[in-house]
Amino acid sequence: MSKLLAWVDERLPLTKVWNEHLAEYYAPKNFNFWYYFGSLALLVLVLQIVTGIFLTMHYKPDADKAFASVAYIMRDVPWGWLMRYLHSVGASMFFVVVYLHMFRGLLYGSHRGPRELVWLLGCVIFVALMAEAFMGYLLPWGNMSYWGAQVIISLFGAIPYVGDSLAEWIRGSFVVTDATLNRFFAFHVIAVPLILAGLVFLHLVALHKVGSNNPDGIEIKKNKDANGIPKDGIPFHPYYSVKDLVGVVGFLIIYLSIVFFAPEFFGFFLEKDNFTPANPLQTPVDIVPLWYFTPFYSILRATTEDLMLFVRGLIVIAVIVAFIRTKGLTGRVVSAVVGVAFLVGTFVFVPKFWGVILMGSSLVALFLLPWLDQSPVKSIRYRGWMYKTALTIFAVSFVTLGYLGMHKPNDFSLFLFKNVIWAQACTMAYALFFILMPLYSVWDKTKSEPERVNFK
Amino acid sequence: MAEDHVDKHRRRFLTAVTTGVGAVGGIAAAVPFVVSMTPSARAKAEGAPVRLEIGKLEAGQMLREQWRGQPIFVVNRTKAMLDSLDKDTDLLLDPKSTTDQQPSYADNKYRSIKPEYLVVVGVCTHLGCVPVQKFTMGSDSGLGADWPGGFFCPCHGSKYDLSGRVFKNVPAPLNLQIPPYRFETDTTVVVGENPKGEA
Numbered sequence: 001m002s003k004l005l006a007w008v009d010e011r012l013p014l015t016k017v018w019n020e021h022l023a024e025y026y027a028p029k030n031f032n033f034w035y036y037f038g039s040l041a042l043l044v045l046v047l048q049i050v051t052g053i054f055l056t057m058h059y060k061p062d063a064d065k066a067f068a069s070v071a072y073i074m075r076d077v078p079w080g081w082l083m084r085y086l087h088s089v090g091a092s093m094f095f096v097v098v099y100l101h102m103f104r105g106l107l108y109g110s111h112r113g114p115r116e117l118v119w120l121l122g123c124v125i126f127v128a129l130m131a132e133a134f135m136g137y138l139l140p141w142g143n144m145s146y147w148g149a150q151v152i153i154s155l156f157g158a159i160p161y162v163g164d165s166l167a168e169w170i171r172g173s174f175v176v177t178d179a180t181l182n183r184f185f186a187f188h189v190i191a192v193p194l195i196l197a198g199l200v201f202l203h204l205v206a207l208h209k210v211g212s213n214n215p216d217g218i219e220i221k222k223n224k225d226a227n228g229i230p231k232d233g234i235p236f237h238p239y240y241s242v243k244d245l246v247g248v249v250g251f252l253i254i255y256l257s258i259v260f261f262a263p264e265f266f267g268f269f270l271e272k273d274n275f276t277p278a279n280p281l282q283t284p285v286d287i288v289p290l291w292y293f294t295p296f297y298s299i300l301r302a303t304t305e306d307l308m309l310f311v312r313g314l315i316v317i318a319v320i321v322a323f324i325r326t327k328g329l330t331g332r333v334v335s336a337v338v339g340v341a342f343l344v345g346t347f348v349f350v351p352k353f354w355g356v357i358l359m360g361s362s363l364v365a366l367f368l369l370p371w372l373d374q375s376p377v378k379s380i381r382y383r384g385w386m387y388k389t390a391l392t393i394f395a396v397s398f399v400t401l402g403y404l405g406m407h408k409p410n411d412f413s414l415f416l417f418k419n420v421i422w423a424q425a426c427t428m429a430y431a432l433f434f435i436l437m438p439l440y441s442v443w444d445k446t447k448s449e450p451e452r453v454n455f456k
Numbered sequence: 457m458a459e460d461h462v463d464k465h466r467r468r469f470l471t472a473v474t475t476g477v478g479a480v481g482g483i484a485a486a487v488p489f490v491v492s493m494t495p496s497a498r499a500k501a502e503g504a505p506v507r508l509e510i511g512k513l514e515a516g517q518m519l520r521e522q523w524r525g526q527p528i529f530v531v532n533r534t535k536a537m538l539d540s541l542d543k544d545t546d547l548l549l550d551p552k553s554t555t556d557q558q559p560s561y562a563d564n565k566y567r568s569i570k571p572e573y574l575v576v577v578g579v580c581t582h583l584g585c586v587p588v589q590k591f592t593m594g595s596d597s598g599l600g601a602d603w604p605g606g607f608f609c610p611c612h613g614s615k616y617d618l619s620g621r622v623f624k625n626v627p628a629p630l631n632l633q634i635p636p637y638r639f640e641t642d643t644t645v646v647v648g649e650n651p652k653g654e655a
């Protein structure tokens with residue numbers, strides 16, 4: 001056996017890779033609960049690919065047959081229902097895991113240097129994942145699939161001048177049709193999964209280059225023993241491979257409970273309107289995207305004529321923050337010019353377009369986080385009240401936006417005000433979390449970081 | 457290599473030229489792939505004009521048809537309905553239809569060629585849902601006492617009047633679109649073609 005291994009090692013760096021990334025990859029010893037979600041995201045990715053392959057064996061990407069082929073999978077294909085529920089519940093669980101994984105980053109400053117590229121690659125993965133989920137949702141060709149796609153693709157139509165041709169190009173027709181379904185199938189089963197796999201590979205390679213962050217947000221590589229091994233590091237395998245197995249078991253208990261006992265999850269994972277076939281002449285009473293898109297959908301809907309005044313306010317605040325935080329004339333001139341251009345834009349273009357801009361910005365803001373956050377410490381354990389308050393408001397706003405996205409704008413689902421007012425307030429809070437960060441992350445009174453990680 | 461001397465200037469130039477030509481070739485090669493995603497000949501054929509018989513459409517009634525997969529509403533408006541178009545202008549975002557949502561031959565108070573017949577694309581300008589008809593005027597409609605009759609979008613609550621003009625403070629930014637259409641005879645409408653002599 002060892003001879004065979006030696007033979008392989010001479011031709012393929014098997015042992016070398018195993019050691020570098022598992023047996024001799026030294027991760028901080030103080031990982032906690034929040035560190036389960038990275039490996040769980042990888043697990044769900046594999047599950048989605050495997051169940052997806054088996055669904056593809058029976059599914060037909062044809063507007064006349066798609067809906068029926070899904071019913072066929074559910075009723076006639078042996079264990080087909082399991083493959084489909086694993087896949088549809090898996091999609092929602094993917095977002096649960098990824099949102100928690102991202103929040104962990106905000107808690108412990110995992111976006112900060114030297115991990116900027118790990119964070120950026122992660123953000124791209126998130127966007128790719130949204131595209132993957134959106135296109136997958138069209139495939140069952142239910143009425144909500146159809147109208148959801150119609151609404152989201154028409155967002156591109158809001159872009160001035162080129163919007164209509166762009167939307168036509170994406171659909172391959174003047175409305176969502178068979179052509180759209182067919183190409184979304186191609187993107188969903190091969191194009192985006194390939195991109196995702198490549199991005200995840202880069203995400204991990206970048207992570208292993210700089211080393212994992214930890215709940216104390218300090219660099220364990222600063223304290224090495226005589227052999228050059230971080231004193232606070234332990235080999236990923238077996239220590240964290242075994243720890244993550246516990247996470248996997250816990251995850252599978254929850255995931256499979258949903259798959260077996262509540263696969264539609266009360267309409268949150270599979271919507272009622274999607275149990276009727278797509279009908280271009282019959283809009284569902286209320287078009288609601290799946291829960292993981294509702295925070296962003298809320299921002300889109302919140303942007304009405306009334307909000308534009310506040311949007312202008314945000315632009316002004318952003319320019320002021322840039323003035324305070326940049327030194328030198330060039331930076332200030334550039335930010336002033338960009339600010340004025342945006343202000344003029346708020347008068348030139350309709351709120352519908354700005355809704356798309358705000359929704360896009362809410363994603364772009366994540367990419368900028370490593371540079372907006374200028375605190376001397378990384379972890380929330382050593383930050384002051386300002387960041388803690390800001391992060392709490394942000395998290396509450398995000399969840400509230402998600403909740404409001406499932407309800408009609410003019411209803412009263414919360415208290416006192418209409419949903420749209422709450423959504424507008426939360427949109428502002430979301431934006432200010434990022435726009436004001438260069439100020440409060442510096443002003444915040446921080447505690448001094450320890451030399452070594454806290455570990456009991 | 458016989459000589460050790462490397463002409464770096466020449467090498468840089470050749471590298472730049474090769475990269476440039478290669479990039480042009482790469483972009484040219486991408487064109488067929490990008491263009492293959494535009495509407496196919498079949499999709500375009502399905503976008504061909506449709507002929508609607510409206511002779512049997514009674515006053516106050518609406519006909520739903522399909523053109524390019526989009527719902528087309530034809531409303532035979534009564535005198536009362538036409539009168540409402542003058543009274544509701546305060547409620548509207550763009551009562552004079554200044555935005556380019558209609559062909560020039562329908563750019564008038566009624567947003568139509570013949571005043572009584574409204575031909576409109578039944579797609580909400582907010583996010584593409586199909587508005588429902590709410591022709592009952594006043595509070596019986598469930599949309600308030602000042603409701604002049606019109607269309608209501610069930611998705612996000614956008615409202616349009618009986619000529620498809622959008623209300624103020626609703627999510628939809630524009631009036632409903634008027635498609636290109638012409639009267640072939642007094643009772644036949646061709647949707648998707650302009651009247652003869654009109655661009």
